[in-house]
Amino acid sequence: MEFSSHQLEAAETLLQVGRFLVIFIAARAIAELLVRLQLPTILGELVAGVLIGASGLHLIVPPDARVELSGVFSGLVASLTEITPEAVRHIYDETFPSLQAVSQLGLYSLLFLTGLESELDELVAVGGQATTVAITGVVLPFVLGTAGLHYLFHVPLIPAVFAGAAMTATSIGITASVFGELRWLKRREGQIVIGAAVLDDILGIVILAVVVAIVGGGAFSVGPLLKLCLAAVAFVVVALVLSRTAAPLFDSVVDRLKAPGDVAVASFVVLTLCCFAAQAIGLEAALGAFAAGLILSASKHTEDIDKAVKPLVALFATVFFVLIGTAMDLSVLNPFNPANREGLIVAAFLLVVAIAGKVAAGWSYLSKEPTSRLVVGLGMMPRGEVGLIFLGLGSQARILTPALEAAILLMVIGTTFLAPILLRVVIPSESEPATAEASQPSL
């Protein structure tokens, strides 16, 4: 059936706007509930995502989740625009990438803000400790996970290596969000965790390249890998050098700008430039966003930049975390389904290794000053989107059995949901009254 472009555009707008509406109402409602239980709001955003997503009301369903869109939503839009529900579903799927693009903007903004609020000197001071935490936190889960799967559960080597690799990288977004909200970002523990999360993200990308090369076929060449490692080192060095030197240049440019919105646009140029550079050398754009924030953290305009970025974080990082929740398929959790049992047992093993490996990393560094090693270890725990990326690659390459896929998903879900809860339990609530009364949101 043919519909006029006017009808199709109306349906598109209704879907785009309606999705935002559903996401914000759900995220806000659950976040308000969790704040009263003294839990971080990010947990609320994830739970909201699950509730409205593929495992819940089917209001926000990523096209690759392969579940029906809620009839309430598609029916409403269909009746308002007088096109068929099938056409609505088609437009829904077609326009979903723009929601994901907005959520990416949210992730970049969050990491930019995290870099901006980081203390560069503190970050450099904890550099050695962060490196130790990162390496331990990558090696332990990878080795224990791969070996355990292969020898205890008789999983073939390649899928076992893949599952082990999926446990390596901490989700810097979730960690940054929790530490930011609990106001521990500028503490020594916060800086160690952020530094280590950035480093293990880089390590994760290198591991990913290796694993993809192994899976992709025997012809494993050292050249590209060496290039990637060099790029990673160059990235860290250049980011550190620029964060010492580039801020005055930025300030002098901004001071000369006269058109309105100068600070917001100028910092966005730096942000997108760093994202482009990071992606161009084979790293993740999100790492570039963090570096951009770090570079501008020495600017005299940080306060204005902060004000410009915070609304983007409040709005679009919420979309990012809700979308992570919507993609999670919780039906694999049902123990009454016999098909799930194998996955659940493997999942329990992976979850224990994933938690123990990262928590143990908290005890791996030397420190003269007293720091809470448990906070560092728990901070490294959430795998979030990075684990999901591995899962997506593995299931796309058809190297994972359904049980192993479910187990990796459960490991990601478990670490992602447990980390904010456990951190909240461990971190004393000294700043409680101040937070509740503060009119200025922390994120």
Next chain:
Amino acid sequence: MEFSSHQLEAAETLLQVGRFLVIFIAARAIAELLVRLQLPTILGELVAGVLIGASGLHLIVPPDARVELSGVFSGLVASLTEITPEAVRHIYDETFPSLQAVSQLGLYSLLFLTGLESELDELVAVGGQATTVAITGVVLPFVLGTAGLHYLFHVPLIPAVFAGAAMTATSIGITASVFGELRWLKRREGQIVIGAAVLDDILGIVILAVVVAIVGGGAFSVGPLLKLCLAAVAFVVVALVLSRTAAPLFDSVVDRLKAPGDVAVASFVVLTLCCFAAQAIGLEAALGAFAAGLILSASKHTEDIDKAVKPLVALFATVFFVLIGTAMDLSVLNPFNPANREGLIVAAFLLVVAIAGKVAAGWSYLSKEPTSRLVVGLGMMPRGEVGLIFLGLGSQARILTPALEAAILLMVIGTTFLAPILLRVVIPSESEPATAEASQPSL
């Protein structure tokens, strides 16, 4: 050729981030130039769009513009990700809608801010005047344009009606942006123009429905049209009633919210709700965004809302205006191409009618207080995106000749570019020193 999902995602990120980078650098550079010439920055954003768009460097090319993507851009991304330039172009086109979605967010944010900064009492006080200006500014260009094309240029009736209709609606976005930057938004003239632009947008939608029905085939029924008119009236009434009553409710909800980012998210919920409602009853989502701002203008949190929305406007409304510029095909302006001459002559006629009709509307209202009627008339002049929507519909339905298409495009380009320039000339620069020194951007 097959590429790994990793390569494709890298290309996607590079394109998405790279487009933002190009847009912001170009827009900022030209805007800075124009601010020094005391011209509004929106003009710079449009010019930047032309420079990097389909008529310029081909860096930002909307997929429907059917021009080649710049080899520099696609070649760079292709060599960085090791996929073919053809694949890059394919991803470019596929991901372009998310840039447009972000630009729509910018338009909604701008109109939301315009509503928020409007003085409701002033807007109601000028309601009668705004209505007169809106009706005159719709009727004059429509009647003169249609009649002139039909009788002077012997254009058949249906395309003539279509071209006339394309001249009716003022671009509220451009007008709001110019008045905001010149700090005339809260003056009587600004409020008349904003009120009239909102009303003639509503009239434009009704006219569009009529024209589409006529073009679509003989069976023209009064029912849907009546429904649309009723919806339009209901929308204005409900928006006015809510703007008197809903703000205290909003305030009491926000006061009870405790999770971070409360004001930003709560106002975004109102914004998306109003956009959805407006689109649901057959009006434009952008009108809902203006109504949402108006409703919250009586809130005691307006200052916080303002701070949360301004970065969105600075970033994404820029994308919106740049994209308008990129879609403009200035090659029809070349008088040395004989194929263009007919279009240029018709365009000159349409441009005169389009300007005269709206400027004359500035003299159509009664006022006891002295107001600058020329400012009102020029403020109503830019057609911008609304004219382009008509043009798109007409060319899609194949009812316009190439010459008439070019003429409508030139009318849109002419009014859009001339309005900010002429307004700047007419509005005295008394607030000049204050603007230059103010660290707080006006938008």
